[in-house]
Amino acid sequence: MRNLLNLAALLALPVLLTAARTHETNPMSSAEDFAEGRRLYRIHCGVCHGMDGNTGRGARLARRSYRHGDSDAEMFDLIEGGVPGTDMPGVWLEEDDIWRILLFVRTFAAKAGESCVAGQGDVAAGERLFSGQGSCLACHTVGPAGGRLGPDMSFAGEMFTPDQIRRALLEPAADVADRYRTVRLVTAGGERVEGVVLNENSYRIYIMDRAENLRAFDKGKLQSLETPTESLMPAYGNLLTEAQIEHLVAYLCTLREDRREGGTE
Amino acid sequence: MRLRTPFAILASALLCAAALPAEVTLQDLLDDPRVGADWLNYHGGYAGHRHSLLDQIDRSNVESLRLEWAFQERISEKFEVTPLVHEGIMYITVPPGDVYALDAETGARLWRYSRRLPSKLIACCGLVNRGLAILGDRLFMATLDAYTIALDSKTGRLLWETQLIDYSLGYSGTHAPLVVKDMVMVGTAGGEYGIRGFIDAFDVETGERRWRFYTVPGPGEFGRETWAGDSWKTGGASIWITPSYDPELDLVYWGVGNPGPDWNGDVRLGDNLFSDSVVALEADTGTRRWHFQFTPHDVHDWDATQVMVLLDKEYRGVERKLLVTANRNGFIYLLDRQTGEFLRATQFVKQTWAVGISEDGRPIRRPGMEPSAEGIEVFPTVAGGTNWMSPAYSPDTGMLYVSCREGSSMYYKGDTEYRPGTRYWGSMFVNEPTMHNWWGAVRAFDPISADLIWEHKLFQPAWAGLLSTAGGLVFAGTSDGFFKALDSGSGEELWRINVGGTVQASPMTFEVAGRQMVAVAAGGSLFAFALP
Numbered sequence: 001m002r003n004l005l006n007l008a009a010l011l012a013l014p015v016l017l018t019a020a021r022t023h024e025t026n027p028m029s030s031a032e033d034f035a036e037g038r039r040l041y042r043i044h045c046g047v048c049h050g051m052d053g054n055t056g057r058g059a060r061l062a063r064r065s066y067r068h069g070d071s072d073a074e075m076f077d078l079i080e081g082g083v084p085g086t087d088m089p090g091v092w093l094e095e096d097d098i099w100r101i102l103l104f105v106r107t108f109a110a111k112a113g114e115s116c117v118a119g120q121g122d123v124a125a126g127e128r129l130f131s132g133q134g135s136c137l138a139c140h141t142v143g144p145a146g147g148r149l150g151p152d153m154s155f156a157g158e159m160f161t162p163d164q165i166r167r168a169l170l171e172p173a174a175d176v177a178d179r180y181r182t183v184r185l186v187t188a189g190g191e192r193v194e195g196v197v198l199n200e201n202s203y204r205i206y207i208m209d210r211a212e213n214l215r216a217f218d219k220g221k222l223q224s225l226e227t228p229t230e231s232l233m234p235a236y237g238n239l240l241t242e243a244q245i246e247h248l249v250a251y252l253c254t255l256r257e258d259r260r261e262g263g264t265e
Numbered sequence: 266m267r268l269r270t271p272f273a274i275l276a277s278a279l280l281c282a283a284a285l286p287a288e289v290t291l292q293d294l295l296d297d298p299r300v301g302a303d304w305l306n307y308h309g310g311y312a313g314h315r316h317s318l319l320d321q322i323d324r325s326n327v328e329s330l331r332l333e334w335a336f337q338e339r340i341s342e343k344f345e346v347t348p349l350v351h352e353g354i355m356y357i358t359v360p361p362g363d364v365y366a367l368d369a370e371t372g373a374r375l376w377r378y379s380r381r382l383p384s385k386l387i388a389c390c391g392l393v394n395r396g397l398a399i400l401g402d403r404l405f406m407a408t409l410d411a412y413t414i415a416l417d418s419k420t421g422r423l424l425w426e427t428q429l430i431d432y433s434l435g436y437s438g439t440h441a442p443l444v445v446k447d448m449v450m451v452g453t454a455g456g457e458y459g460i461r462g463f464i465d466a467f468d469v470e471t472g473e474r475r476w477r478f479y480t481v482p483g484p485g486e487f488g489r490e491t492w493a494g495d496s497w498k499t500g501g502a503s504i505w506i507t508p509s510y511d512p513e514l515d516l517v518y519w520g521v522g523n524p525g526p527d528w529n530g531d532v533r534l535g536d537n538l539f540s541d542s543v544v545a546l547e548a549d550t551g552t553r554r555w556h557f558q559f560t561p562h563d564v565h566d567w568d569a570t571q572v573m574v575l576l577d578k579e580y581r582g583v584e585r586k587l588l589v590t591a592n593r594n595g596f597i598y599l600l601d602r603q604t605g606e607f608l609r610a611t612q613f614v615k616q617t618w619a620v621g622i623s624e625d626g627r628p629i630r631r632p633g634m635e636p637s638a639e640g641i642e643v644f645p646t647v648a649g650g651t652n653w654m655s656p657a658y659s660p661d662t663g664m665l666y667v668s669c670r671e672g673s674s675m676y677y678k679g680d681t682e683y684r685p686g687t688r689y690w691g692s693m694f695v696n697e698p699t700m701h702n703w704w705g706a707v708r709a710f711d712p713i714s715a716d717l718i719w720e721h722k723l724f725q726p727a728w729a730g731l732l733s734t735a736g737g738l739v740f741a742g743t744s745d746g747f748f749k750a751l752d753s754g755s756g757e758e759l760w761r762i763n764v765g766g767t768v769q770a771s772p773m774t775f776e777v778a779g780r781q782m783v784a785v786a787a788g789g790s791l792f793a794f795a796l797p
Contacts, residue, residue, distance in 0.1 A: 042679055044688060084341065090385065092687045201745035202724040 126251025407438025452504020529691025593649025730771025742768025
């Protein structure tokens with residue numbers, strides 16, 4: 001009798017404790033699974049990651065490689081177990097449902113990377129423009145080279161679609177990440193300083209100015225402090241031809257880390 | 266007596282070297298904080314004032330306040346504790362499930378209790394704990410795996426544990442319990458998981474349950490008709506902040522959390538009692554004497570888990586027993602705490618969901634401000650005009666101090682489906698970080714008229730509570746990592762220190778070896794400040 005009870009308890013366990021992973025790769029693939037995955041994502045994940053995997057306070061999912069691993073098994077374990085020490089909790093769902101969520105999550109990567117193909121533009125011309133006439137390297141990093149005033153473009157091809165890149169070139173102020181917020185201030189002595197905000201609290205503001213100097217100011221002692229809506233980045237519609245813009249898009253689309261290199265952690 | 270561990274021996278030796286602390290009596294709890302030196306209840310007293318009579322640190326000398334000691338642990342969760350102090354010993358909880366006794370004079374550790382918790386706990390908003398209750402030589406804690414436990418305050422030994430309910434269904438315990446007479450009271454958190462909320466009272470000696478009050482009424486109970494269909498079974502209405510208590514009326518005032526699912530009310534038509542309410546329970550039996558619902562049929566997640574501040578004051582020429590509370594929905598409410606009669610509600614932050622509050626205390630809703638599939642911007646933010654962080658009331662200035670949150674959120678409505686132990690939110694997402702219109706303020710109000718007396722602006726909305734002292738000070742923490750002292754009369758900033766981490770706790774004060782100290786948790790540390 002006791003053994004039977006134990007057996008009953010064991011059988012009940014999977015229902016209570018949900019998913020233990022029994023596959024290494026995602027067994028789900030049907031349109032129904034995908035629809036259910038999208039629905040579950042909406043309930044459990046969209047709050048932080050956004051429905052496009054690109055907004056919200058959670059990690060950006062619209063990219064081709066992930067910090068905690070890209071394999072199906074690694075992604076499954078992450079969704080199931082969460083990331084300790086962060087706001088990312090695990091989800092209490094059965095195995096099949098977690099696989100369904102992953103099926104939907106994978107579409108973000110596809111949108112971010114695979115569609116970023118070098119359309120009509122000339123990659124080599126784009127690379128020359130990036131470091132030359134466009135002066136992009138003055139503010140953006142690619143690999144070891146470049147400036148630090150703007151976002152790192154080393155993996156732009158994994159993070160953005162061609163449309164997003166095009167829009168950023170034509171309307172740079174349309175979508176500026178908080179980290180690259182511009183400020184314009186005038187000190188008590190009349191000095192005008194422009195830069196991006198590294199940190200700000202009740203009393204001080206810390207900026208990187210156009211010359212990449214790190215500077216701190218007492219907010220109470222400034223003549224003025226503005227956060228202009230325009231970006232420090234110029235709108236390239238006025239500076240480059242349409243064809244040149246496409247060259248840049250083509251070049252940026254090639255910047256990716258498609259395969260993981262070996263090496264030390 | 267058999268000594269159990271080397272640590273227990275050390276603890277005993279340390280305690281014997283100084284005078285052995287006397288046990289905490291019921292009278293101590295009733296007197297607190299009038300006796301001054303100790304801090305024996307989460308709020309610093311049953312009335313929820315978070316005000317201390319200690320005045321060694323005052324407006325004239327606070328500028329020389331300095332760090333006396335710090336306690337650090339490997340804490341990756343929010344550190345939300347308010348310590349208790351009794352005769353030179355400080356008791357704290359450290360998330361997710363530890364309790365420490367510290368020498369309050371130096372911060373040195375005396376003992377540690379560490380609860381073995383399941384690997385997969387269910388808590389919407391961090392694996393947090395806000396503190397302990399104390400009586401005799403016992404400490405009481407509500408745990409994340411939904412137990413109430415009692416520890417020996419001299420050794421940290423577990424004396425009893427009583428399960429509230431199966432945690433895997435989404436229940437947890439996060440608030441500091443309340444001791445009333447020979448009972449310890451705990452309510453259950455989990456309002457984002459389709460729980461059915463309740464409050465339990467246990468015998469302090471044995472852990473035996475004395476009574477239970479369901480914050481969502483079941484069949485045959487008052488208010489059942491305020492939940493459509495079977496929605497009461499998953500109605501939420503959690504408890505996650507310590508109640509206030511009036512010993513004379515023998516009533517305990519519980520602020521109750523949001524109904525579930527949070528942002529989709531379609532499956533729970535009706536007022537959804539007692540979500541977003543204050544319920545006044547008779548201490549001995551748990552019987553509801555009265556209730557008042559701030560936000561009937563809430564669809565914005567406006568828990569009423571703010572501190573209920575009990576005042577005896579004149580209202581319209583008559584001395585009344587009052588209850589004042591600044592609610593997450595953006596209004597300060599004044600009630601008669603004997604009868605629950607609604608007296609007044611006044612807006613205290615920008616809000617766009619209600620035209621006002623009617624004479625019977627019900628909100629008059631502005632049409633079209635409910636969450637929708639497309640999303641709707643509503644003030645205040647989903648975190649509310651204020652939240653669980655403590656307000657303070659000073660009998661010296663007669664002012665109520667509130668940490669206020671300004672800004673808006675986008676509120677979305679989505680599909681939902683109840684599955685035990687999983688999130689039951691009813692929303693696609695609530696887009697919080699529209700930080701550009703978010704800011705905060707410490708505001709001082711007349712608690713009766715709700716007139717604003719002064720305001721101290723904060724760069725960001727704070728998650729830190731306030732402490733008022735007889736030294737004419739209000740202590741406040743900020744999200745940009747400062748702990749500061751304000752003049753309680755004017756709001757002027759008199760002292761500040763960068764504590765290097767967000768303050769997400771309410772400060773407290775105590776006296777040890779003739780010196781007043783102020784303690785606050787910030788980041789992963791607890792800091793104690795004193796005059797040189």
